[in-house]
Amino acid sequence: RGKRAFIAGIADDNGYGWAIAKSLAAAGAEILVGTWVPALNIFETSLRRGKFDESRVLPDGSLMEITKVYPLDAVFDSPEDVPEDVVAESVKEDFGTIDILVHSLANGPEVSKHLLETSRYGYLAAISASSYSYVSLLKHFVPIMNPGGASISLTYIASERIIPGYGGGMSSAKAALESDTKVLAFEAGRKHRIRVNTISAGPLRSRAAKAIGFIDMMIDYSSENAPLQKELSAEEVGNAAAFLASPLASAITGTVLYVDNGLNAMGVGV
Numbered sequence: 001r002g003k004r005a006f007i008a009g010i011a012d013d014n015g016y017g018w019a020i021a022k023s024l025a026a027a028g029a030e031i032l033v034g035t036w037v038p039a040l041n042i043f044e045t046s047l048r049r050g051k052f053d054e055s056r057v058l059p060d061g062s063l064m065e066i067t068k069v070y071p072l073d074a075v076f077d078s079p080e081d082v083p084e085d086v087v088a089e090s091v092k093e094d095f096g097t098i099d100i101l102v103h104s105l106a107n108g109p110e111v112s113k114h115l116l117e118t119s120r121y122g123y124l125a126a127i128s129a130s131s132y133s134y135v136s137l138l139k140h141f142v143p144i145m146n147p148g149g150a151s152i153s154l155t156y157i158a159s160e161r162i163i164p165g166y167g168g169g170m171s172s173a174k175a176a177l178e179s180d181t182k183v184l185a186f187e188a189g190r191k192h193r194i195r196v197n198t199i200s201a202g203p204l205r206s207r208a209a210k211a212i213g214f215i216d217m218m219i220d221y222s223s224e225n226a227p228l229q230k231e232l233s234a235e236e237v238g239n240a241a242a243f244l245a246s247p248l249a250s251a252i253t254g255t256v257l258y259v260d261n262g263l264n265a266m267g268v269g270v
């Protein structure tokens with residue numbers, strides 16, 4: 001049978017989650033989606049009304065099918081927010097198991113503040129929504145993942161290099177996510193034969209990135225300075241994720257894979 005993927009963090013057709021879903025669907029996977037509760041209604045309505053039909057088209061001309069959309073809140077305070085354990089339990093009841101888990105979400109309420117100006121609340125909220133959310137998601141899904149399965153998250157180079165403007169503890173959150181990728185690769189690998197990797201993606205004009213406020217500048221900077229002087233498409237990240245989730249990557253775990261036109265390798269811009 002084909003593989004089944006759960007992708008957390010899709011609320012429109014502009015982000016990395018959508019592109020990853022498409023690449024996995026093109027490779028034959030069944031697609032389940034977790035959508036943030038406040039965005040759920042509009043996402044499902046738009047899907048139903050055909051608003052995304054153009055961007056659902058796969059390379060073979062067919063349309064990507066999303067089998068089911070689950071409400072998900074990665075920072076739950078109450079049961080109505082639908083935390084990860086509730087979502088994993090519903091997926092288990094509906095489908096039994098999955099093979100691929102994708103975490104494509106982040107949130108930092110003070111992202112536009114310098115780290116020096118960030119409050120304890122803002123810092124911890126960024127870590128909670130962007131880093132612990134992955135630990136929790138994997139923790140609750142690992143028991144229903146088939147051995148040999150794979151898990152992928154999305155990170156950003158601000159974790160290891162200074163990117164002014166990526167504030168509010170979001171750089172710290174990505175550093176935690178990358179470190180956790182290694183420890184989780186060990187634990188999930190030994191215990192369940194699950195691989196755990198993260199993709200350090202270049203800049204994309206997603207809804208979340210537009211909210212940060214400097215995305216056009218980052219895209220221009222990359223086009224000017226990266227070894228490959230082209231705009232990065234979400235599809236290129238989607239394809240890398242499909243590779244990491246496939247048996248072609250069966251010995252790859254605990255890694256940060258750069259999908260950024262090579263910008264990470266530059267020391268100075270020229």
Ligand code: NAD
Nearest residue numbers: 009011015016036074104105106107154203204206208209
């Ligand atoms: P996006 O807006 O498509 O995705 C972010 C998603 O997170 C949204 O669907 C949003 O609803 C969801 N979300 C936010 N808070 C949530 C919560 N508490 N619970 C559940 N869901 C929540 O934007 P994107 O840029 O594609 O982001 C996906 C991932 O890619 C993120 O981890 C982001 O940091 C990473 N990334 C993005 C870029 C970029 O330039 N866009 C670069 C590198 C890494």
